[in-house]
């Protein structure tokens with residue numbers, strides 16, 4: 001499985017909480033160095049994290065007014081990437097500052113998430129993922145982890161139902177030996193597929209805490225976004241997991257949670273270790289997988305438990321194909337039912 005990082009799509013860049021006014025933060029996305037910054041006036045921006053003078057990351061500098069100032073010789077840049085001053089230049093030195101530019105990445109900030117476009121153009125006609133029910137509120141919990149595998153393995157691991165009883169076995173989630181036959185209906189969405197609303201698995205104890213009979217919807221979309229939406233009576237819970245390639249071999253997976261139940265917020269300090277341990281279980285198995293992948297083995301996607309993974313690759317190929325042809329993306333999937341044991 002050779003990983004291809006889609007470029008012409010919105011990726012989760014950074015959580016709004018991690019970018020305070022006046023802050024500038026380094027990230028690597030699709031093998032590209034990115035400096036996310038926020039002016040004290042609140043506006044966020046993203047620039048290539050390399051000063052065009054001597055290559056020092058701009059994120060090592062600071063924000064001054066509406067400018068980014070490099071830490072080495074104090075060159076300043078606007079959030080549009082244009083160089084605005086070179087302090088060492090004397091009056092008789094005629095340098096055209098407008099010729100000095102840093103690449104700007106389009107961003108969109110909503111629901112506590114800064115999405116980034118690392119491709120060509122501005123991504124104006126491509127939608128960013130939207131969490132239902134939560135309006136513009138920020139998630140109550142944000143937890144990010146680095147997985148030692150490429151985006152494809154991270155995404156396949158995210159939508160793979162068969163690892164759950166082996167990797168996520170624990171007293172608070174489900175006990176071993178509780179595997180059941182599952183039958184789920186799927187339908188294509190704009191950029192992916194939805195698992196149609198159904199009654200939550202009765203062997204998931206945590207759902208009972210929500211009250212009422214929960215209805216669960218799981219939406220998967222390119223480039224690797226999974227949104228789980230649980231409604232129980234008047235309450236809801238929403239979880240978003242977003243995969244962003246750091247480079248060809250590493251993936252940042254960020255898990256965000258929103259909920260409506262007030263008393264659950266009191267449980268936040270208790271909930272955090274569960275979220276951490278759940279994702280740490282995935283992280284640990286990906287680290288083991290990376291050991292095997294060093295030998296570049298042939299792999300197989302087998303049967304209905306791996307069907308969602310096959311859909312992911314079909315969607316991705318189709319996305320890339322239509323982008324290359326300059327045609328609008330048409331989802332190649334159809335309504336289907338899948339059966340497996342987990």
Ligand code: FES
Pocket residue numbers: 051052053054055056070071072073074075
């Ligand atoms: S390296 Fe940035 S100003 Fe010189």
Ligand SMILES: [Fe+2]
Pocket residue numbers: 157158163164167168282
């Ligand atoms: Fe998992």
